[in-house]
Amino acid sequence: MPDYDKNIKRQLKNLRPEIEKWLKESVSEKRYNHILSVSKTAKKYAKRLGLDHYKAELSGLLHDCAKEIKNEQLLEIAKQKNIELDQLDYETPHLLHARVGAEIAKEKYGITDPDVLGGIRCHTLAEPEMTKLTMVVYLADASEPGRDRKYAAPLRKAVKEKGLEQAVLLAIDHKLLDVIKKNKKIHPLTIKARNWLLSFI
Ligand SMILES: [Fe+2]
Numbered sequence: 001m002p003d004y005d006k007n008i009k010r011q012l013k014n015l016r017p018e019i020e021k022w023l024k025e026s027v028s029e030k031r032y033n034h035i036l037s038v039s040k041t042a043k044k045y046a047k048r049l050g051l052d053h054y055k056a057e058l059s060g061l062l063h064d065c066a067k068e069i070k071n072e073q074l075l076e077i078a079k080q081k082n083i084e085l086d087q088l089d090y091e092t093p094h095l096l097h098a099r100v101g102a103e104i105a106k107e108k109y110g111i112t113d114p115d116v117l118g119g120i121r122c123h124t125l126a127e128p129e130m131t132k133l134t135m136v137v138y139l140a141d142a143s144e145p146g147r148d149r150k151y152a153a154p155l156r157k158a159v160k161e162k163g164l165e166q167a168v169l170l171a172i173d174h175k176l177l178d179v180i181k182k183n184k185k186i187h188p189l190t191i192k193a194r195n196w197l198l199s200f201i
C-alpha cells in the first residue's frame with residue numbers, strides 16, 4: 001500500500017495546469033510565487049513527517065484561491081455557505097478568504113478530501129482539532145522562504161527540532177503578538193486553536 005492517496009495524486013496532476021493558469025491570470029507575481037512556495041514547502045514538511053505529500057502540495061496550491069475576492073463578496077459567499085461568522089469577520093472580511101477558499105476548492109475544483117480542504121480553511125487563523133496535514137499547510141504559509149526570515153527561520157528550526165505541533169504553536173504566538181502590538185482584535189478561532197494545542201503538547 002502506498003503511503004499516499006492515489007486519487008489525490010491524480011487530482012493534483014489534473015488540476016495543476018488549470019490552477020497555474022488561474023494564478024497567472026488573477027494574482028500578482030509576488031502572490032504567485034508565494035502560493036507556489038507554500039505548496040513546495042508543505043510538500044517538503046509532509047515528506048519529512050511521513051505524511052501524504054500530494055495532499056500537502058494540492059492544499060498549498062489552492063490555499064489562497066479566494067485571496068483576490070473582494071470583502072463584500074467574501075461575506076456574501078460565507079453567508080451562502082453557512083460559514084459561522086464572528087463579529088470580527090464582519091469587521092475584517094479579508095480573514096474569510098481561507099474559509100471561503102475551502103468552499104471554492106470544493107465547488108470549483110471538486111476537492112472533497114478533509115485534509116486538503118482543512119489546509120485551505122485553517123491557513124490564516126488556525127482552528128482546534130487541526131489534522132497534521134492541515135497544520136503542515138498552516139506552517140508552510142507562515143514559513144515559506146519568501147516570508148520575513150526573522151519570523152520564518154525560527155519556525156523552520158522548530159519543526160525540525162521540536163516537532164509540528166510546537167512549531168504551529170510558535171507560529172500562532174508570532175501572529176498573536178503581532179496582532180497585540182498593532183492593538184487589533186484577536187479572532188476567537190486562533191485562541192481556540194492555541195488552547196487546543198496547549199491541552200496536549
Ligand atoms: Fe492566505
Ligand SMILES: [Fe+2]
Pocket residue numbers: 034038063064141
Ligand atoms: Fe498564503
